[in-house]
Amino acid sequence: MEMMEAMARASVASSAQLRPCPSPRRNRCLPSSVRRPRRRGVACSASAADADVVDLFDAAKLTVDKFVKSGMVVGLGSGPASALAVQYLGTRLRRGSLTDIVAVTSSVLSASEADMAGIRASSYQEGTQIDFAFTDAEVIEEGTLAAVIGQRKTESGEPSFMVEKTMVKSADKLAFITGNDKYLTGVEGSFPVLVKSGNWIDTAEEIEVWRRPSFGTAGPLGGDHPLVTKEGHHVLDVIFTTPIPDLGQVAEKLEKIAGVVDHGIICSNQSYAVIASKGEVQVIEEKSPVIP
Numbered sequence: 001m002e003m004m005e006a007m008a009r010a011s012v013a014s015s016a017q018l019r020p021c022p023s024p025r026r027n028r029c030l031p032s033s034v035r036r037p038r039r040r041g042v043a044c045s046a047s048a049a050d051a052d053v054v055d056l057f058d059a060a061k062l063t064v065d066k067f068v069k070s071g072m073v074v075g076l077g078s079g080p081a082s083a084l085a086v087q088y089l090g091t092r093l094r095r096g097s098l099t100d101i102v103a104v105t106s107s108v109l110s111a112s113e114a115d116m117a118g119i120r121a122s123s124y125q126e127g128t129q130i131d132f133a134f135t136d137a138e139v140i141e142e143g144t145l146a147a148v149i150g151q152r153k154t155e156s157g158e159p160s161f162m163v164e165k166t167m168v169k170s171a172d173k174l175a176f177i178t179g180n181d182k183y184l185t186g187v188e189g190s191f192p193v194l195v196k197s198g199n200w201i202d203t204a205e206e207i208e209v210w211r212r213p214s215f216g217t218a219g220p221l222g223g224d225h226p227l228v229t230k231e232g233h234h235v236l237d238v239i240f241t242t243p244i245p246d247l248g249q250v251a252e253k254l255e256k257i258a259g260v261v262d263h264g265i266i267c268s269n270q271s272y273a274v275i276a277s278k279g280e281v282q283v284i285e286e287k288s289p290v291i292p
Contacts, residue, residue: 052276053084056179059276060085063175064092066283067132067272073102075167076110076121077135081177081276083113085134090117104128106135106164124167133171135164137178137266137273142185145271145284146247147176150192150264162194162231162262173270180277183284186243191264193254194233233261 060081068074068089076086092098103121105111114121137147150161168174244250251265273284 052179053080055276055278055281056081056177057084057088058279059177059274059281061088062281062283063134063177063274064089067134067173067175068092068098068101070098071100072131073104073129075104075106075124075130075133075135075171076114076119077133077164077168078107078109079136079177081136082110082134085177086110086113086119087117090114090119094118104130104167106167110164124163126166128167128170130167130171132173132175133168134175134177134274135168137176138182138191139187139189140176140178140183140273140275141187141247142183144246144248144267145176145273146251146265146267147271147273148187148189148191148247148264149266151190161192161264165262165264165266169266169268171270173272174266174268175272175274175283177274178276180275183273183275186245187247188240188243190237190239193236193238193263194231194261195236195259196261197232197234231261238263 061084063085074089076082076089089098089101089103093101101119103114103119104124105114105121106124111121111123135149137149138151139148141147149165238250238254247265248267251263251267254260254263254265271285273282275282275284
């Protein structure tokens with residue numbers, strides 16, 4: 001068993017031994033001012049979080065073991081699962097079970113993860129041929145494997161998700177890594193849209209979105225400090241209150257609207273979903289059954 005996997009599982013086992021989940025308390029008669037603090041409930045949540053990390057590590061490990069081969073050009077995405085995959089990739093390179101890997105990063109975050117894992121990497125440049133890439137997905141649409149990225153907030157001036165999207169779409173094969181709760185039929189919530197700064201209000205009115213603030217929360221116009229990317233684009237959030245029946249159709253409609261530069265929906269013909277779910281990992285190919 002790999003050292004990282006063993007350490008992760010040992011951490012979870014230790015948490016389970018020292019912090020068992022309590023039984024639900026039925027006494028609700030105490031007033032809130034004197035009600036006892038529920039420390040054990042917090043510990044239980046921590047144990048559950050540890051278990052989620054182990055599940056994500058299993059998915060990250062399988063992604064590297066299944067798809068990455070010696071001599072490949074590999075695109076490194078961003079997010080918690082991708083960070084675990086980068087760490088494990090570094091472990092295999094140090095042990096010599098993978099060699100001659102050319103790593104390409106898509107963000108400051110993925111470059112930092114590669115550096116900590118001891119992986120020599122270069123930033124993605126348009127036109128770079130990627131053999132395989134992996135990244136986190138906030139949501140994956142069941143069946144089509146269309147995915148949403150870019151929901152995680154970035155600071156003003158940082159590179160947007162555009163580079164990551166361009167990199168993963170240029171890959172011959174792409175794997176999205178996520179938890180089972182994010183593999184859905186009928187996607188809800190929000191996803192980002194980048195628009196040109198000059199006519200952003202007209203574009204926003206056409207697609208009915210909110211402008212994202214650079215920090216904190218704000219109203220539909222983004223407040224006094226709207227988030228503007230390094231490329232000079234405004235970040236808008238398309239918010240759906242009912243499930244989206246088809247992410248691909250939404251992407252096509254957005255791309256026809258004047259002023260829209262890009263969006264957080266990725267549709268790829270060579271994509272896989274690596275799904276972590278309570279002790280097991282599924283690898284799903286677009287429009288096909290689970291791969292054994």
